[in-house]
Amino acid sequence: MLAVQGLSFAYRRGGEELFGGLSHEFVPGRVTAVTGPSGRGKSTLLYVLGLMLTPSSGNVLLDGEPVGSAPDPVRSRVRAHRIGFVFQDAVLDPSRVVLDSVVEPALYAGWSRRVARARGRALLDQVGVGARADHRPGEISGGQAQRVAVCRALVTGPSVILADEPTGNLDRENAQGVLAALSAAATDGHSAGGADNVERGPGGLGRTVVIATHDPFVLEHADEVLAL
Numbered sequence: 001m002l003a004v005q006g007l008s009f010a011y012r013r014g015g016e017e018l019f020g021g022l023s024h025e026f027v028p029g030r031v032t033a034v035t036g037p038s039g040r041g042k043s044t045l046l047y048v049l050g051l052m053l054t055p056s057s058g059n060v061l062l063d064g065e066p067v068g069s070a071p072d073p074v075r076s077r078v079r080a081h082r083i084g085f086v087f088q089d090a091v092l093d094p095s096r097v098v099l100d101s102v103v104e105p106a107l108y109a110g111w112s113r114r115v116a117r118a119r120g121r122a123l124l125d126q127v128g129v130g131a132r133a134d135h136r137p138g139e140i141s142g143g144q145a146q147r148v149a150v151c152r153a154l155v156t157g158p159s160v161i162l163a164d165e166p167t168g169n170l171d172r173e174n175a176q177g178v179l180a181a182l183s184a185a186a187t188d189g190h191s192a193g194g195a196d197n198v199e200r201g202p203g204g205l206g207r208t209v210v211i212a213t214h215d216p217f218v219l220e221h222a223d224e225v226l227a228l
């Protein structure tokens, strides 16, 4: 379970403080949409949850462990194995085919190329982009690219997926496809840390999915809305 306890964050000492001591539990198996006016800190919250920024006070807890202000090597390890991140504009390496972008985090985490590629292809199939696995990013649409970015975030079987405005630049139909991929990720279950145990099916624990968004479509379909 991902949670924040008494969380505040400031980019500069003495500067504007965000979140005002926020406490919240992000329930596995559910999609939580984080919303609020521009500048309130939606993206920043995702970066704090993703252990890229350190809280000024309070903490981020993962399965009860205070990881938000843990030493850098611990945070890097947790990030690599437990957290997947989807950025607003899927920035895929233009020189590599889609499948290679998807499997990169798994190779970084030490998976064999064969297992990583099989997993990557299966994920692309699930989100309807399997036929584009061997194409370059310039040959796919924005909506497809964003679904590819979801696959990249999922490839290692993390228990937490954080998505920053993943539908921000998409039309309704493509937004629907991306949200469907993220919702499926929430209910799919997650790996306990190895290739053999990825995707436990709906009987598994379920993943925590947190989406920072203004998109009314996402807000309407999320399981829970956290307004900042």
Ligand SMILES: Nc1ncnc2c1ncn2[C@@H]1O[C@H](COP(=O)(O)OP(=O)(O)OP(=O)(O)O)[C@@H](O)[C@H]1O
Binding pocket: 011, 016, 018, 036, 037, 038, 039, 040, 041, 042, 043, 044, 045, 212
């Ligand atoms: N790198 C940074 N350094 C200093 N201040 C920052 C930085 N990034 C964001 N901020 C400030 O922190 C506050 C929260 O920004 P953030 O981008 O998290 O808000 P948001 O709710 O996601 O906004 P939007 O809806 O416009 O994307 C804003 O006042 C912003 O100006």
